[in-house]
Amino acid sequence: MTAVLVALGASACAASRQPPACTRPDLGGCAIEDVSFDGTQVIRGDELAERIATAESSHLLGGALEPVPILSIWDALTVEYERFDRFVLERDLARIERYYRARGFYDARVRAARVRRTGGPGKEGRVRVRIVVSEGAPVKIASVDLAWRDWTLERGKDVTGPATEARNALRIGERLDEARYEEIKKRLLRVLTDRGFAYASVEGHVAVDLVKHEARVRYTIELGPECTFGEIKLEGLGELPEGPLRTAIGIKEGDRFSTEALAEAEQALADFGVFGAVAVKPELAPDGQPRAPVVPVTFSLEPAALRAVRLGGGAEIGSRVEAHLVAGWEDRNFLGGLRRFSIEGRPGLVFYPTEFSTLFSEAPERVLPEIQLRSELRQPAAFERRTTAVLRGAFNLYCRQAGRCTAANEAPSRQGGPGSPGQAGEETPRSGQASDDLILGYREYVGSIGLERPFLKSDLKVALLYNVQLNSPFAYRGSLAPEARSLFIPYLQALVSYDRRRNRAGKPDSVTPHHGFYVAMDAQMAGYLRADTLLAGALTERLVDARDIRLQPEFRGYLPVARRVTLAFRLLTGVLLPSNYDPYCGDDAGDASERCHDRLDEALQLMQFRGFFSGGATSNRGYGFNEVGPHGHVPSLTGERGAEVPIGGRLLWETSLELRLRLGESFGTAIFADAGDVTRELSLFRDPGPQRIHLSAGVGLRYETPVGPLRLDVGYRVPCMQVLGVCDVEDVDAFRDENPGKLFGVAPVAVNLAIGEAF
Structure with a gap:
């Protein structure tokens, strides 16, 4: 009713x-x-x-x-x-x-x-x-000339070449365009003011011959006096310390005047994240007054709130169902010096094993507590004015979201390859095994220290971090097997990103971009640079360490198709090169050596944290979280053969194409197609066997919020395009690597609800 x-x-x-x-x-x-x-x-x-x-x-x-x-x-x-x-x-x-x-x-x-x-x-x-x-015939440019009013050899030696280069950007024979003409005028003026001529001016004149459809362009340049910076004033500091801000500005009295230096200083102040507005005003002499060669500069600052408390909550309904609270505190001038310190706690409850497709048909068996604690300290002007030192720490207690956390009461025999993904074989239960299924959790300790620095007006960002990660398994229910061991993963990480995403107004925007591109690389080297004392003595017997190289490049592109339409594209790949573990050592080559068996369980456990996964709200949206890719058992955690879970792969490729349509000020919609695979081999295509592209298509709705678009996506797995040549994905022999869930057990559909665009 x-x-x-x-x-x-x-x-x-x-x-x-x-x-x-x-x-x-x-x-x-x-x-x-x-x-x-x-x-x-x-x-x-x-x-x-x-x-x-x-x-x-x-x-x-x-x-x-x-x-x-x-x-x-x-x-x-x-x-x-x-x-x-x-x-x-x-x-x-x-x-x-x-x-x-x-x-x-x-x-x-x-x-x-x-x-x-x-x-x-x-x-x-x-x-x-x-x-x-x-339309008629267009007017084309016949000539572009520069005229100098006060040029001398000594004064013009630094500007003649760059000014000529800027003028040549307006080519003879191209169509006359007012916007392009004005752009070249601004570029010429910037050439002059970047090189000490604060009072420089550029006048333009265009003579159009309507009969010949030709235009002759002339730019007249006046240099004015060569200038230096005078007193640098800071207004509106409030309680903020002056020293770190002057260091970030990097301009001293007596330096040659440069608008480029002023722009870099303005960006450096904005990067502190403590100002609501930053205004830079060179104090030039008014028109008609003598032009002083010494130019004072005033930075007018409007500090934002330096301290904030965050309280809230949320919920997730998808591949799992959970509710959580969020509490945090941030100080952007911690102990003075513009140090930035933040701490956040997120306690939550997971209703296990309920998920979206079983929300109304399966009651939760157990409520599992989770907690995330994170802190960060940022020290600006470390070593030099735009380098920031970063120190992070985190503690997490959680049930790993990679398939179900439960392992069934059944153990594999050594015949046929223990725990080998996709292998069949007779299985015999081990003696003395517990009768209750295990619900596995992890205690995770993470520490990071490193340096970050922006370049090129903060579009290019580089970070070098040393991370130490310790994961200790525990049982929410049942008991761990004696073989279960903790993981120790120290790794050096380099993060590089170049962001040229812009919104419809042409301003930098990573949340709702309309045009531009984004390129990033995450490079990690684990285990090669480590503190050996942490693994000395008896501690070594209880830890499993990883030694590998992990590379993950990504490209995103955005093309404006129409006023309210954006075509977005993403390509993501990843390569893992392990050297002291092999999760598939007995799978392809039939290696049944004891050494392979001894290391296989540990390798599968390591792959949960070092391998690649695919599927979910920001990945392949036709699948649930981590559903794409190799699945198998991880018996080292339980001593049992439990339900298959994603075990990760050595190589990842994903691609997405999305057409975004804006409907009014608050609503929007999207049509998307996602594809990708995770393979055990270091190859984009599997050999042997049918290839898997996992093609999904779907539609989504968007609603603008202050923190980004609220996104609802419905992805449909296209028939016959999951495994090429196989239309019946219920054929286990052909589709054994994946076990995609179905919406309410019927439709090959996944529903994703999230904040922010998928990419």
């Missing part, structure tokens, strides 16, 4: 949002169904549509759901109708001609603007607008 009332309410709301009928003779107030352009050959129609006020109504998925029963309610609830106004259209036609002129088409004219009612039932209150344009 409740569902019926909700549906009726939604239908009534949807009905109230239907556009009114077109009754006025001039069609004013009618909903605009479509705006199109004819005659556009060089300038695209969507480029013109971004610059006029007459816009078409915005429908979810472009109106594809409008004629679909039931789903049409969804379309009606999210549609944003645009109303036709003939006076607005008249001004838009003038805007189009002015825009064409700015792009070099001085002969461009808008020949006609046709407004017609649309046909079809239910669309009587809508109109289509068609604008017919005649």
Whole structure:
């Protein structure tokens, strides 16, 4: 009954949002169904549509759901109708001609603007607008000259070459473009002010021959006096210490004036994360006054809140169901010196083994406590002004989210390869084994120390860290096997990222990018640089250590397709090169040596932390968390043969393609396709056997929040495209590496709810 009332309410709301009928003779107030352009050959129609006020109504998925029963309610609830106004259209036609002129088409004219009612039932209150344009021949650049008013050989030796290079960026023969012309003017001015000429000016003049469709460009440059920095003033410090800020600015009185140095100083202050606003003002002499060669600079600062307490909570419903609290404290001027210290605790409860697909059909067997404790201390200006020293520590107690934590009461025999993933064989229970299933957890201790530094206006970031990780298994229920050992993983880590992601306004934005790219590399070397004293004596007998090289590069690209449409692409790979453990030593070559068996269990346990995994909300969205890739048993933890869990692989590849459509200010949608695999071999393609690409496709909804878009994605595993040539994935022999879950046990679908875009 409740569902019926909700549906009726939604239908009534949807009905109230239907556009009114077109009754006025001039069609004013009618909903605009479509705006199109004819005659556009060089300038695209969507480029013109971004610059006029007459816009078409915005429908979810472009109106594809409008004629679909039931789903049409969804379309009606999210549609944003645009109303036709003939006076607005008249001004838009003038805007189009002015825009064409700015792009070099001085002969461009808008020949006609046709407004017609649309046909079809239910669309009587809508109109289509068609604008017919005649572009004409473009004006091209015939020459670009520089004229100097006060140039001398001594004063101009540092600027002549860079100024000529900047001028040459405006090429002869290309179409005249006002934006490009102004860009070169700003570039020339920046060349001068970066090299000490604070009062420099650049004037531009364009002579257009409409008969020949040619333009002659001239930039006139005045250098002014050579300048140095004067007094550096800091205003609005409040309780913040002045010394570290001056060190980060890196400008001293008497240095040659440079706008580049000022921009770097402004970015260095912003990187502290303690200011709500930073303004830099060189105190130049007013027009008409003598130009002083010594230029004082004032940094006006607005400190943000230096201390904050965070309290909150949350929940997760997906491959597991959990609820948690969050409490944290941060001080951005800890003990003075702009040190930044933060600590956060996250206690939670996991309702085991319930997940999204069994939320209403399977009651939890047990409630498992979890806790995450993290702290970080950041010391700015370590060694030099823009290098930050970082010290981190963490303690986690958790059930590892890689398949179920339970191991069944059944032990493998040594015949057929113990714990070898995907191998069949007779199994015999070990004597003295506990009858209860084990629920396995880990106590994890992590410490990190290192250095971080930004480059290239903070777009390029480099970090070098030394990490020590200790993982100790324990039993939530049951008892561990005698073979279970703790893991000791010391590793050197280098993180490099170059971020050129920008939003629609052209500003840096890693949350909702519209264009640009992001490149990153995570390189780790484990076990080679370690403190041997930590593994000395009897402690060595209780620890398993890893020695390997782990590389994970990533590329993300964003292409603006239209005003509200972004095409996003991601490619991620990973390679693991272990040297003191081999998780598949007896699997492919048939190696049944005792040494292989002795090390196999430990290697499988190490792979839980060093191997690659795939599947989940930020990976392949047609699968649950870590469902893609090799599965097997990890008997060293339990002495039993339990349920198969993801054991990780040596090589990972993932790729995603996503079309993001923005619907109004708060809502959006996405259509995506994900693919990838995790292999045991160091090869992108498996040999032998059918190849696995795990292709998933789906749709998602987005809702903008202050911390990023709230994202709901539904991914569907495309039939016959999981294992190439195999359409029945229930065939265990062909699909034994993966055991993907089904939504409510029926549909090959995964549902993901998260904050932030997938990439």
